[in-house]
Amino acid sequence: DTAVSQTPKYLVTQMGNDKSIKCEQNLGHDTMYWYKQDSKKFLKIMFSYNNKELIINETVPNRFSPKSPDKAHLNLHINSLELGDSAVYFCASSRDRVLAGGLSSSYNEQFFGPGTRLTVL
C-alpha cells in the first residue's frame, strides 16, 4: 500500500504546454508539500498546505499553482512550461505535531512520494 503516491512518474512535454501532477496520501496527514529537485539534487520547498490551506508559498512563478481539493490531495498545475522547469518534483506529507506539556508527543517526519521527473523540450 503506497503511502504517498504521485502521478505521473515521468512527464515529457513541449515548452508552452500546461500540465498537472497529482499527489495523494493515505496516511491521514494534515500537511502536504511540493518540492523541486534540480539537476544538482538541491531540494527546494515550493508550497506547503495544512488542512487544505496554503501556509508556505516560496518564491515560485505564478505559473505554478497548487490545488488541494481535500487534505489527502495536493495537485500541482504548471502553466506555460519553460525549459527551466525541467526537474524532479516531489510531493510529501507530514502530520501536525501534537504538543503535550511543551514537548512534541509524536515524530513529524515527512513521507515522500516517488517523484515526478518532468522534462520540458
Place this chain on the structure above:
Amino acid sequence: AQTVTQSQPEMSVQEAETVTLSCTYDTSENNYYLFWYKQPPSRQMILVIRQEAYKQQNATENRFSVNFQKAAKSFSLKISDSQLGDTAMYFCALNTGNQFYFGTGTSLTVIP
C-alpha cells in the same frame, strides 16, 4: 531563520568500513526534530534516522547512528559496516513546526 549545512558534497568509503557525514544547523527554536534521509539512484526519499532535540541520547538504527551535539548544533550520521546499497545522496533535515529545512546533500559512494 533556520538553516542546514552539509559541507561535504561528495564522500566515498570502502565496503565494510565506517563513514561519518557531517551536518550543522541553526535555529532559535527549542523544540525541533532532526532527520537524515537517503536518496538512492531510484530517487525515492527514504528516512534513515530521526532525533528529537530534547532527547540527549543519540538515536541508533541498526548500522546507522547519529552524534547529536545540541550546543554545537551538529548532527552527524555514522554508517558502520558500509554496504554497496548505502550508495546514495544523504540529506540532513531540520523540522520546526510544520516546516522542513534540507541541506544540500552529500553524495556517498561505497566502493567494493
